[in-house]
Amino acid sequence: METLQIGTITKQVPSSWNELKRRQLLAVVAELYAPARPGRPLRLLSVVTGFPLPLLGTQPVVVLAQLLPLAHFLEAEDQLLTEQLLPTLQLPGRHVTERAVTWHGPRGHLRNVLFGEFIFADTFFVLYALHGKAEHLDKFLAVLYRPRRVGASPASADWTGDVRLPFNEHQLENRTPRVGPLGILERQAVLTWYRGCRAQLAQEFPDVFVAADEDAKKRATKAPDWARVLRKLAGGAFGAVDQTAGQPLRLVLAEMQDLAADYHRLKNQKATH
Structure with a gap:
């Protein structure tokens, strides 16, 4: 200030x-x-x-x-929005008999986002950036912003640091239409925030994002293949696919970055012998 x-x-x-x-x-x-x-x-x-x-x-x-x-x-290109300035979104009713609701978003820097949740959010974000289809933006918002979990409180024994209902990909189709009435400014603000968080992650874990987007020929039309990265990680440090998807995003990205660093180190050693 x-x-x-x-x-x-x-x-x-x-x-x-x-x-x-x-x-x-x-x-x-x-x-x-x-x-x-x-x-x-x-x-x-x-x-x-x-x-x-x-x-x-x-x-x-x-x-x-x-x-x-x-x-x-x-x-300025080097200035990023990463703090959460829109922790909640007020979703108007879609008709006179539907009440407005409050949905809650992730914390700043995507601190409480899980890897499986990130896979869906980032895929829809990139697809929207590439093709500009409203359905991709609605799904992106419906992944990150969700209703409050009943009893969510730091005083609760099951407190996870996240007030949102757990992400469930099978509820996405039913939940997405509820985002429809959200105003354009709120949509643009969330996109600006997520773009900043994503850029920060790419700076911290560069090899991970390169691995997820390694096919340059498809980069202009397709989202990063995070599902492939998930399958490669499964069975390792975090267990099966569903267990890996349920791990904190930054923890998984850090593990992936370490694996990439080890790979490049071994590759360089072989090249020098």
């Missing part, structure tokens, strides 16, 4: 995506995903700083030149 004062008004201004508030995130994606139009830098500055446009518009050019860089992180 940075401190900014204009006149007698002082505000704390975020200096990264992770420091934004939920309302700021929604306002930012509304601007970034919309067709470009004059005044975008000033509008983004207004969102980030909290100072109204009329006030910013009256500032001298030399002052604005110093202020506009405060919002540059929004369009």
Whole structure:
């Protein structure tokens, strides 16, 4: 956070995506995903700083030149949104007799996501990015966001750190239509967040993502083959397929990265002999 004062008004201004508030995130994606139009830098500055446009518009050019860089992180490639700014989504009813419901999402950095859940979410995410079909986006959202588990509380003996109902791929088809009425801004915000988390994982575990996406000829049309990676891992450190799928995502990715490192080390040793 940075401190900014204009006149007698002082505000704390975020200096990264992770420091934004939920309302700021929604306002930012509304601007970034919309067709470009004059005044975008000033509008983004207004969102980030909290100072109204009329006030910013009256500032001298030399002052604005110093202020506009405060919002540059929004369009910087090395700045990622990984904190969970939308822990819940309010899903409106699809008809007058259906009540609105609250669904809960994963924690920041995908900390409580399991590997099996990630396989489905990432597949639908990449398919949506490639083909832009709404059905893929709805399924992606329905994988990550789920109803609250009854009795979920840190005080409970069975507390897992996750308030959501356990992921069940067989419930996905019935649950997906419930996401339909969700607003476009919330959809874009979740995509922005997941894209940041995914990029962070790819930085931490590069060999794993290369292995899941090793066929460059199919990369432009198909999602990474995480199911193949799961089958290769099954029977090893985490047990059978269903046991491996039920392990924390980062634990599995770390194991996979270690295996990849061992493979490359042995390969290099053979090449030098």
